Amino acid sequence: MATIEQLGYSAFFIALTCIFAIVARRLNERLSKEGLVKDLIFEAIAAAELCGCCFELIIVADNFGVATYAVFLFTLTIWWGRNWGSATACPYTYMEQIVEGEVSFKEAALKIWAQLMGGCCIFRYVQLYWWLELAETHEGRAFEDCKADLQVNLYLGAFIEGFATLCCRLASKVISEKDARFGAFIDSFIGTSLVVAAFNYSGGYFNPVLATALKWGCAGNSALEHIIVYWIGSCLGAVLSVPLFKTATFRNMFLAEKTKGD
Secondary structure (H helix, E strand, O other), X not given: OOOHHHHHHHHHHXXXXXXXXXXXXXXXXXXXXXXXXXXXXXXXXXXXXXXXXXXXXXXXXXXXXXXXXXXXXXXXHHHHHHHOOXXXXXXXXXXXXXHHOOOOHHHHHHHHXXXXXXXXXXXXXXXXXXXXXXXXXXXXXXXXXXEOOOOOOHHHXXXXXXXXHHHHHHHHHHHHHHOOOOHHHHHHHHXXXXXXXXOOOOOXXXXXXXXXXXXXXXXXXXXXXXXXXXXXXXXXXXHHHHHHHHOHHHHHHHXXXXXXXX
């Protein structure tokens, strides 16, 4: 049976990962020249931190339950929002910017590539910690064959990931525009709640890089199925949030804006 001490090993690893990321960001800030390369490194660091922590959150969820997992995720989401700066560790933010005309396709592609490199390469670091087997919860996990999280029909899974991503992005845009007090906490609560709601259906990733780093090649899904659910589903939801957020109906409902003639 999992104990508080074993949970402590997971908390230690997550904290250590965040500390390494802080150091890496400071080194990049000092040593890299301003420009695209510096931004790419920041994206890789953010994605590595995200995926490194979430690998350990799998251990937390499996052994201590989804409620404990949610507490960790809620806290981490606030932390990441305050420390990542302009980095997002998420591909569809740049897809949204392409739609908005704010970034070129080339720049977006390079940043997504950097995210994938950071997110996928971090597993060796995670694997080393698990290999030490400091806690019973890590026993056998370093070289264990992974299993896909999709528990529903392929297209339902894509819909869940897409719809939840749409809700997350719309909520974030509303909170940002309203400049709401405690906005980071509200945003984190909404995101965490949606993750928990989808946890037993699609896994609740809502981030293609995170899903790819944690579950690409796992038993239960083909590469095409993974792409449909976690890339196409999530990215469509995010891109749809751009025009929907601008509609008069949505803005009147959530931002209390009245159209002319009302």
